[in-house]
Amino acid sequence: MRWLRVKGVPATITTPKVTGKLTLMSADVADALFRSPLHERHLALGAKLAAFGGWEMPLEYAGGGVLKEHAAVREAAGVFDVSHLGKSRVRGTGAAAFVNSCLTNDLGRIQPGQAQYTLCCDETGGVVDDLIAYLFADDHVFLIPNAANTAEVVRRLTAAAPAGLTITDEHRDYAVLAVQGPSSAEILGKLGLPTGHDYMSFDLATLGTAELIVCRTGYTGEHGYELVVPWDDATAVWDAIVAAGVRPCGLGARDTLRTEMGYPLHGQDLSLDISPVQARSGWAVGWSKPEFWGREALLTEKTQGPRRLLRGLELTGRGIPRGHMRVYAGEQSIGETTSGTFSPTKKVGIALALIDTAAGIADGDLVEIDIRGRRIEAKVVKPPFVQPSVR
Structure with a gap:
């Protein structure tokens, strides 16, 4: 259980532990969730709101929808309110x-x-x-x-x-706005923000009276920036970005974009039950460091080899995979999907799945996903499913 402190709601309200899963909610559930400082802006834009990680966040916006918002990021630029992220x-x-x-x-x-x-x-x-x-x-x-x-x-x-x-x-001291897409540097540059720094580096800047951290990071595979903004300045910064012609995008498009890149979502592709070795995130482990939490267990798993590995699956037939669907090689169950969606870019169903290493599956092999009682063929591929433009 996690304690929530929300304006107008007693501090004794609790909610069950929440993973990254998006959940449409009733009014009483919404009342127990944190809200972004941009909540009123989302309502004005006709956002469909969903519960995510204990927060009420926009899933998609009226007049856009996931497909248009996804395309905006791949082709031009979109802005996401990701103020639910911790600080x-x-x-x-x-x-x-x-x-x-x-x-x-x-x-x-x-x-x-x-x-x-x-x-x-x-x-x-x-x-x-x-x-x-x-x-x-x-x-x-x-x-x-x-x-x-x-x-x-x-x-x-x-x-x-x-x-x-x-x-x-400092979770509620700052908002985070992610401006992503091939036009993001040009647009932010016109607002007077720094854009020339390298990937995974940050600079300090001001926009109006707001002091920002501008970092060359993102979760979409496109050239982009994440702006860490003081909570009370978030609305002014959002308004400036939207006025510059950037399409507001919700967490639905963020999920399809990150899945096309094979980026893991905690609670689905990484968890207390899914290690970095299994999730093929060993590149984010300093193996030669003398100390970090979980070091001995991870070194042992790396040496012995994991019992399962995260693989990419691209459907060859029609269907949309979701998480927790069984994967088969012939009649043998060899694993389970962790994330799945329709790829707006490739126009096919794609998934990430934990596959038993003992099954001997290799890239290029064909398997089947049980999608609501129907076996749909899929090809094992190495993510990303779409070539990223981020450098």
Whole structure:
């Protein structure tokens, strides 16, 4: 259970643990969810709202829909409100070294002004969360975890932190706006924001009176930026971006875009039961580091070989796969899908699936997915399903 503090709602309201799954909701459920500072803007745009990670967020907008919003990002630019993402700060002497001793990736590989994708694991090697670490200085690291996992990440860091370090949960101090697509640099440049920095690096800027972090990151595979904006300035920044001609996009399109890239979603493709080795996220593990949470378990799994691996599946027939559908080779059940959708770019069904390594399946092999009682043929492929433009 997780405590929620929402304006107008008693602090004693609780909701069940939420994964990344999008869920349409009733009014009473909506009343118990956090809301973005852009909630009124979403209502004005006719957004269809859904529960996501304990937040009420836009799934898609009137006059657009997932397909048009997806196409806008692949062809021009779209803006996503992802303020549900967590924000936490680690400050004090040795902050970077401390974070590096906890999370999987090696902060020693990057310099101040750069960001890094990393994982928070437990002692068994399961993934508590995947997150982005912004390295400001040796004594200052800013973290962006997933919405539903922020409190747990902060709890674990706080419990492990030595005296002199402070870990703060700033979840509702900042909004995050993701401007993604091939036109994103041109549009943000016209607003006076920095756009020339390298992928996975960030710069500080102002837009009007708002002080922003502008990071060359995203979850779509396209050239893009994520803007960390003070909570009270989010509406003004959103309005400026939309007025510049950027289409508002909801979390439905964000999901189809990330699935085309094979990017994992925590709670589906990564979890306490799905390790980085199984999810083929070992590139985000600093294997030579002497210390990080879950190190021994992950080294053992890597050495022995995982019992299952995340693979891409592209349907050769008609159908739309979803999560938790069985995968077969002949009459043998060999795994289960973790994510699935219709690819608006390729016009076919695609999925990520955990496949038993003992089955000996290789890229190019044909398997079948049980989609509501019908076996649909799919080809095993190595993601991404669509060539990314991000560099």
